[in-house]
Amino acid sequence: MKKILVIAAHPDDEFLGCGASLLLYKKKGYQIKTIFLADGESSRSMKIKKLKKNIELREKQALNVAKKSGFLNPIFKRLPDNSLDTVPFLKIVQLIEKEINKFKPTTIFTHFENDLNLDHQLVYKAVVTATRPLSKTFVKQIYCFETPSSTEFNFTKRQNKLFNPNLFLDVSKFIDKKIRILKIYKNELRKWPHARSLKSIKNLAAFRGSQIGVKFAEAFIVLREVR
16 A cells, blocks of 8 residues: 655645645645644643643544544654744654654655745754665655745745745645645644634645646655655
């Protein structure tokens, strides 16, 4: 069975970035699992008791998303949110290597290298390091997804720093299910016209679809493609 591993910084990144595509691959018979490196909550000032409760809620939501989607239960590493730069880089790489060697995915989805969010940038770099092409590597594809309110918020005049996708997946049959499941992460969604509103997320999929002549699509940058 072919396997997909999504390596994300925070619970909700995985479905914002490639939720409909994962549903498409699930329909094709792929086994899908997600690793979340950061807890997604500890950067928000609050008392310890409330912080623990919020982290547990976020993880419960991620488990529910996986269940509704037919994915395997995700793995939570609980590293400090928006502070992955305080964690030794080698430790992050080794955590990822361990899960890759255990699950043995053929395909990995992860963050875009120039996202505004620092955790996203570090996860990308750690994934690149953990999947360096050794002679017996089983990871054949690595795709970088865009994350609303992070990818497009990193304004730059340098074209090579922009998210310029070279892979589009037709997700017209799965976009409505993605939107329904995303509602589970209700605390992370925002009202229109924020980029993380449900309307904006669907509009982005419509825009990506218009680039390839379909109703809805998700777009990626191909980091590796071995055939």
